[in-house]
Amino acid sequence: MQHTKMVHLWVGLFVAIGIASLFMLAMRVSNITAFAETEGYQLTLNFDNIGGLKVRSPVTMAGVVIGRVSEISFDKEIYEAEVKVTIENQYDNIPEDTSASIFTSGLLGEQYIGLEAGGSDTFLKQGDRFKLTQSAVVLEQLIGQFLVSKASE
Amino acid sequence: MIAFIENLGESALNIFEKLGRGVVFFINALAGFPALILRFTLVIQQLYAVGVLSLIIIGVAGFFVGMVLGLQGYNTLIDFGAEESLGVVVALTLVRELGPVVSALLYAGRAGSALTAEIGLMKATEQLSAMEMMAVDPMHRVIAPRLLAGIIAVPLLAALFSAVGVMGGYFVGVGLVGVDEGTFWSQMQDSVDIYDDVLNGVIKSIVFGIVVTWIAVFEGYDTVPTSEGVSRATTRTVVHGSLAVLGLDFVLTALMFGD
Numbered sequence: 001m002q003h004t005k006m007v008h009l010w011v012g013l014f015v016a017i018g019i020a021s022l023f024m025l026a027m028r029v030s031n032i033t034a035f036a037e038t039e040g041y042q043l044t045l046n047f048d049n050i051g052g053l054k055v056r057s058p059v060t061m062a063g064v065v066i067g068r069v070s071e072i073s074f075d076k077e078i079y080e081a082e083v084k085v086t087i088e089n090q091y092d093n094i095p096e097d098t099s100a101s102i103f104t105s106g107l108l109g110e111q112y113i114g115l116e117a118g119g120s121d122t123f124l125k126q127g128d129r130f131k132l133t134q135s136a137v138v139l140e141q142l143i144g145q146f147l148v149s150k151a152s153e
Numbered sequence: 154m155i156a157f158i159e160n161l162g163e164s165a166l167n168i169f170e171k172l173g174r175g176v177v178f179f180i181n182a183l184a185g186f187p188a189l190i191l192r193f194t195l196v197i198q199q200l201y202a203v204g205v206l207s208l209i210i211i212g213v214a215g216f217f218v219g220m221v222l223g224l225q226g227y228n229t230l231i232d233f234g235a236e237e238s239l240g241v242v243v244a245l246t247l248v249r250e251l252g253p254v255v256s257a258l259l260y261a262g263r264a265g266s267a268l269t270a271e272i273g274l275m276k277a278t279e280q281l282s283a284m285e286m287m288a289v290d291p292m293h294r295v296i297a298p299r300l301l302a303g304i305i306a307v308p309l310l311a312a313l314f315s316a317v318g319v320m321g322g323y324f325v326g327v328g329l330v331g332v333d334e335g336t337f338w339s340q341m342q343d344s345v346d347i348y349d350d351v352l353n354g355v356i357k358s359i360v361f362g363i364v365v366t367w368i369a370v371f372e373g374y375d376t377v378p379t380s381e382g383v384s385r386a387t388t389r390t391v392v393h394g395s396l397a398v399l400g401l402d403f404v405l406t407a408l409m410f411g412d
Contacts, residue, residue: 004194010205011197017208018309021316022355028338029244029319030345 040067040086041126045100045113050081051136052111053102059085061115066091069113085113095120099132111136175371178296182370185290185297195294199302203264203366207310210263211256215247215314218255219321222246226322227330239332240341243322248345248354249410252315254402257361260307261394265369268299269390272373273383281374296370303366304359311358353409360401365394 050072059067067087075082087094097118104111124130189196226242272295275281281291319341326332345351369390376386 004198007198007201011200014200014205014208014306015309018204018312021309021312022351024316025248025312025319025351026347029248029315029341030347030351 040088041092042070043085043087043094043124044127044129045083045085045133046075046078046080046129047083047102047133047135048080049135049138050083050111051102051104051138053083053113053136054110057110057112059087059113059115061091061094061117066115083113092123094124096122096124096128097132098124098130099134100130101134102136104137171375174375175367178292178371178374179367181292182296182300182367185293186301188293189297189301195298196302196305199298200306203260203268203299203302204306204309207260207263207306208313210259211310211314212317214255214259215252215317216321216324218251218314219243219247219318219323220325222251222318223322223325224330227326227332236330236332237336238340239322239326240337241344243326244319244341244345245350247315247318247322248350250402250406252318253311253354253358253361254398256311256314257307257358257365257398258395260303260310260362261365261369261398262391264303264306265365265390265394266387268303268366268369269373269376269387270383272296272299272370273376273378273386276374276376277378277380277383279378296374299370300366303369304362307362307365308355308358311354311361315354349410356409357402357405360405361398364397364401368394368397 053069053072055069055072057069058065059069067085069083070086071084073082073084074080094115095118097120099116099118101114101116102111103114118132222243223239226239227236230236230238230242272281275291275295281295284291284294323337327334327337372386372390372393376382
């Protein structure tokens with residue numbers, strides 16, 4: 001009987017170690033908090049070009065992540081991209097004349113939406129739309145402009 | 154000429170016959186799973202044999218693989234000035250590929266061969282027939298617990314392999330060659346996705362666990378009951394098990410990361 005007890009103990013230890021490893025992979029190696037459904041309110045932005053923006057890309061203000069992109073679609077009426085973002089509820093005082101731009105982190109990094117606060121006293125609410133947006137910088141366009149300006153010199 | 158075609162036909166028929174026997178065998182073993190809930194001790198004993206006893210080889214191998222990844226990754230990345238991505242390289246390689254695959258290969262060699270030899274000897278010494286005489290179904294008493302234990306053990310071993318490997322990469326990357334600790338972890342957490350990477354790795358290792366254990370117990374059960382037959386069956390387990398893991402890995406990778 002003593003032998004079975006030892007076997008049970010070891011198997012218990014084995015299962016515990018295995019689950020602990022899985023837990024470590026989930027918590028320490030990948031970032032589980034980033035994908036938890038954040039409570040928040042939705043805002044809408046229109047862009048001429050979203051570049052490489054993806055669903056779940058971060059939305060930042062002063063460099064701090066305050067929300068994430070929740071939906072990207074194409075508005076066929078005005079031929080623009082429509083991006084829905086979810087902003088965490090604690091950040092409920094975004095002025096309505098806030099401007100939004102799509103930036104790239106680093107030279108080749110992923111793209112994110114950066115918000116720059118305006119000066120208005122009225123704040124954006126659930127379902128509101130940003131008025132000032134600036135599209136992503138597409139590298140090919142930049143090179144094209146550079147070549148054109150060089151040629152005209 | 155006719156003899157050649159006859160041979161070809163015979164060996165093709167043999168292969169299909171064996172595949173068919175294997176599938177019927179697997180379904181019979183699955184039918185034994187519900188009864189195991191009442192006698193879970195059987196599964197625990199097998200978990201000890203295939204899981205606990207494989208812990209050391211998995212842990213040591215994982216640590217060394219992680220260390221090698223750390224060193225090789227660093228030497229390659231430093232050329233591009235991107236050594237802070239070392240954590241990403243180590244973690245993604247381990248979680249997506251090396252963790253499930255290498256631990257399944259080690260499992261096939263360490264535990265699969267033992268399963269085949271054990272069941273093959275049971276058959277050769279007519280213990281299985283003796284069980285049938287006593288109206289004990291060897292499928293339920295011998296095969297099902299081993300199969301279930303394998304399916305539980307392999308994902309846990311793979312997770313342990315990846316976790317220890319990341320530790321090995323951390324040890325070399327941060328400890329020896331001096332990558333910044335903060336960027337090592339934060340870049341890793343930024344790029345590793347819980348669903349796309351970790352969960353897919355776990356799904357892979359579950360599939361490998363099913364396939365390798367299935368091959369091992371089937372080869373044992375299907376062995377020619379002589380000493381030579383058992384030795385051949387054991388070899389086949391390791392060879393076929395490893396090949397099945399590598400082949401399936403490609404198929405699963407194409408399905409999961411192909412899009």
